[in-house]
Amino acid sequence: xxxxxxxxxxxxxxxxxxxxxxxxxxxxxxxxxxxxxxxxxxxxxxxxxxxxxxxxxxxxxxxxxxxxxxxxxxxxxxxxxxxxxxxxxxxxxxxxxxxxxxxxxxxxxxxx
Amino acid sequence: xxxxxxxxxxxxxxxxxxxxxxxxxxxxxxxxxxxxxxxxxxxxxxxxxxxxxxxxxxxxxxxxxxxxxxxxxxxxxxxxxxxxxxxxxxxxxxxxxxxxxxxxxxxxxxxxxxx
Numbered sequence: 367x368x369x370x371x372x373x374x375x376x377x378x379x380x381x382x383x384x385x386x387x388x389x390x391x392x393x394x395x396x397x398x399x400x401x402x403x404x405x406x407x408x409x410x411x412x413x414x415x416x417x418x419x420x421x422x423x424x425x426x427x428x429x430x431x432x433x434x435x436x437x438x439x440x441x442x443x444x445x446x447x448x449x450x451x452x453x454x455x456x457x458x459x460x461x462x463x464x465x466x467x468x469x470x471x472x473x474x475x476x477x478x
Numbered sequence: 479x480x481x482x483x484x485x486x487x488x489x490x491x492x493x494x495x496x497x498x499x500x501x502x503x504x505x506x507x508x509x510x511x512x513x514x515x516x517x518x519x520x521x522x523x524x525x526x527x528x529x530x531x532x533x534x535x536x537x538x539x540x541x542x543x544x545x546x547x548x549x550x551x552x553x554x555x556x557x558x559x560x561x562x563x564x565x566x567x568x569x570x571x572x573x574x575x576x577x578x579x580x581x582x583x584x585x586x587x588x589x590x591x592x593x
Contacts, residue, residue: 398580400581402584407569407587407589408586408587409482409571409573409584409585409586409587410522410571410573410584411584412581412582412583415580415581453521453522464575465512465524465527466512466524466582467524468514468521468522468523468524469521470520470521471521
């Protein structure tokens with residue numbers, strides 16, 4: 367069973383920040399939150415992950431609430447190429463034995 | 479970054495035949511690989527974990543005799559869909575974990591169509 371809940375779709379204007387929310391209220395203390403995106407008919411692409419602290423890399427920022435029950439992926443300046451399905455994923459299990467539980471994803475459409 | 483390939487990228491077969499899909503890690507070794515299935519406009523569903531040198535671990539509801547998994551080497555895992563039927567038509571994706579950032583690297587997927 368999916369451990370994450372996401373809105374099915376969102377629109378964002380090109381050049382604006384895209385904020386994609388995710389609810390993971392049943393997450394356990396040692397389970398990481400991962401974000402991947404999937405462009406049509408391709409394999410998912412890694413974006414970012416975190417456990418407790420906020421994270422930032424060259425692609426995005428991840429904001430995790432203090433109680434860890436939800437998080438937000440931020441694409442600071444969305445482009446048309448960011449149009450994709452974004453998956454918030456909980457990684458269950460320990461190092462070497464983990465697996466990903468995919469949620470239903472958010473279909474982000476970036477508008478020109 | 480690490481690259482995972484799949485072969486074939488698409489396959490069309492007749493009902494009742496078996497189809498083999500290969501998943502290769504091109505520039506790294508993977509003792510574990512994962513197989514997912516994705517139906518149109520749906521999310522990825524984990525089917526099984528492929529373990530090099532031992533039996534695969536299947537998720538609940540996935541038929542072991544239907545979806546045969548073999549992890550023969552540190553760079554190759556295969557998924558064989560036996561006696562395929564139209565309801566097995568789907569997008570099959572594999573992945574392998576990397577160690578640097580603790581992420582999974584996904585293959586490009588294989589689209590199976592069973593007539």
